[in-house]
Amino acid sequence: MSPLRGIPATGPSDRSAAASQRGVFGRLAGWSQRHRWGAVLLWVVVLAAITLGSQAAGSDYRNDFTLPGTDSQAATDLLERHGSSQAGDSIQIVLEDRAGILEREPAVRQMLGRVRDLSGVAEVRSPYADASAVSEDGTIGYATVTLEDKAQHVPKADITRIIDTARSAAGDGLRVELGGEAVRGAEEEGGGSAEGAGLLAALVILVLLFGSLIAAALPLLTALFAVGGAVGLVALASHAFTVADFTPPIMMLIGLGVGVDYALLIFYRYRHELTRGADSESAALLAVDSAGRTVFFAGCTVITAMLGLIALGLGSLQGVALAVALTVLATMAASLILLPALLALFGRRIQRQVLGRAEKSAAKGKEDGARWRQLAAAVQRRPLPALLAALIALLALSAPALGIRLGFSDAGNDARTTTSRQAYDLLAEGFGPGFNGPLILVVDGDRADGRAIRTAVAEADGVAATTPVLPSKNGGPATVVVFPKTAPQDEGTTELVHRLRDDVLPPLERQTGAEALVGGPTAATQDFADSVAERMPLFVAIVVGMSSLLLVAVFRSVLIPLKAAVLNLLSISAALGVVTPVFQEGWFGVQPGPVEAFIPVMIFAIVFGLSMDYEVFLISRIHEEWMRTKEHDHAVREGLAATGKVITAAAAIMIVVFAAFVLSPSRMLQQFGLGLAVAILVDALVIRCLIVPAAMQLLGRRAWWLPAPLAARLPKVALERPEGR
Secondary structure (H helix, E strand, C coil): CCCCCCCCCCCHHHHHHHHHCCCHHHHHHHHHHHCHHHHHHHHHHHHHHHHHHHHHHCCCCCCCCCCCCCHHHHHHHHHHHCCCHHHCCEEEEEEECCCCHHHHHHHHHHHHHHHHCCCCEEEEECHHHCHHHECCCCCEEEEEEEECCCHHHCCHHHHHHHHHHHHCCCECCEEEEEECHHHHHHCCCCCCCHHHHHHHHHHHHHHHHHCCHHHHHHHHHHHHHHHHHHHHHHHHHCCCCCCCCCHHHHHHHHHHHHHHHHHHHHHHHHHHHHHCCCCHHHHHHHHHHHHHHHHHHHHHHHHHHHHHHHHHCCCHHHHHHHHHHHHHHHHHHHHHHHHHHHHHHHHHHHHHHHHHHHHHHHHCCCCCCHHHHHHHHHHHHCHHHHHHHHHHHHHHHHHHHHHCCEECCCHHHCCCCCHHHHHHHHHHHHHCHHHHCCEEEEEECCHHHHHHHHHHHHCCCCEEEECCCECCCCCCCEEEEEEECCCCCCHHHHHHHHHHHHHHHHHHHHHHCCEEEEECHHHHHHHHHHHHHHHHHHHHHHHHHHHHHHHHHHHCCCHHHHHHHHHHHHHHHHHHHHHHHHHHCCHHHCCCCCEECCHHHHHHHHHHHHHHHHHHHHHHHHHHHHHHHCCHHHHHHHHHHHHHHHHHHHHHHHHHHHHHHHHCCCHHHHHHHHHHHHHHHHHHHHHHHHHHHHHHHHHHHHHHCCCHHHHHHCCCCCCCCCCCC
8 A cells, every 4th residue: 555645556457457448638648648758858859949930920910900890890991992091090290399399380380391291191181280289378289190001000110200200309398299099009018027027936836745846947948848849839820810919028927827827737746646655657657647628728728718719700810729729739738748858857857856755744643635625625525605695705805897898908008118108198188088098980871961961069068179171182082180178088079989879960860861971090999899798698609618518528517517607707707707897997096997898708718717727626526436336425525625725836837927917017918817817816726726626515415416317329428547556
């Protein structure tokens, strides 16, 4: 008997039997162990080739926020068809002089002439050409620079030259700042040190868990190999597919967390087999053949969830989904192929350290998983109060998500030192908050129709001012710039967009026979948020439905998949319930504003997959004990005792990796980091430690109920190899 666990050690005959029964993942691990140096060298060569290739080719990340079927996209398409300069995005050159900008007209006109001659500029409208472009007190004015294309398609170098040329006129009391999405993109900061901080914290947790720097380094090394290869591949793929420019940091965020998580699950099972008496080689094979199946299933769930984003049809999100799915696929491959090779290289040394630490714990009378077994027993004694308390806590956390307002951050959320934020504040001071989020009214009719519609729109509730009708050069559609009374992120601006489309413009269109569309970046932002809200139910149904079907086949149960789906949704709603007050209401000194429109769908896709990871890992061990003993209470206790430590450690690593991204200068990454960290924290501590044991106890044997007709038709899928095999 093993002195460590009281379980028979794995002898030579047992190992031979296990080898003959080895599954596909065990055979894959066996190949990696036999060709350990070749496997590692192959990974190094492939990573080097991808890295060098991506550096030589560069990247072509570009955003695609086209939304077919929306008014804002129809307005853009109409302008582009007629070659209108208004189809491009614009930059505002904001001027301030307390003595009056009219005194600066010669110098300003000279500067604007130089800007007009720069590459990427379609048109420049001077503040002196329109009285409405100068504040009432004459101290603030703005010029409008219309670009030849959308901001994401104009080279950053061209935007930088516009900024430098305009600001060269500043001095002697004249202040020049520039605003617009193109300017924000050109002065965007780097990603900061979030990745390094997360990796360092993960290494500390792993060292504390395993008591060995080598053992702790292997999961991190596996994750780094996988993420490095995936980032290079996506950079190359960006030349052929539309991949958003914010994709790489998201890939690293997910890849590091998931990569360490998957490698840790396999490594922990490897350590478990060592303490049961297996040698290093057999332990690795058994670990990959059992926990590897869980990793494969969990990874497939994440990939399925990410690919479900394609059903939303939301431009750049499709590229992000494919990139993250590729990253998860790379982490799965590294965990199943590279990790066994590394274990073969360092296995003997790790085995000595693991057994030495286990013997010390045994000498002190510490039983592996004793505290988790006690926790499960305590929950089982009073399952209903534990379940109700945990559910009430999650519902309380989720409540703020009911008031979530989707949108996009704008220059008002930028650092006060940036020129885009300075321009934003000057425009708000001189012309009112709505001047930072103008609406572009596109009128496809004659000039008289445009003037009539412009007059009616100017009198609409919520409109502060409008520009004169701006005709296109070829006689196509005319445009009117409409300035709301409220800031771009204000609910009043959202209401104005809907009011114009639903109430103001339809009767005018019937009266004049012209077509009028509300477009521009502010309207497009609202269209994107509305599209996410409309398509979210379909996305949730696809992901939850497919994952539940897989769980039904794996656990031969109807109630367990239903429970898993409900609990995963609760962890996601709790995460959004924390993100909402922090970023929308401005808690803890955060600049208030809407939650980025794609944050809910991205968090749902990622968290649902990761939550399913822990669900599968815990329930598979409970199911394993249930199949072996047919004692439900015992199975629940032993399942939590066997997995509680590794789930908590894996969750802690993902939490510190995700939370580190709160340090990023990007508001989007801050929201991602906080949302994912909260979701994993809730899932690992509240759901897996309290709700699942309580729910399983209350369900009893009914947890494994499956209607006979369904059982006869379902394929049998085994995730974990029984302990004795």
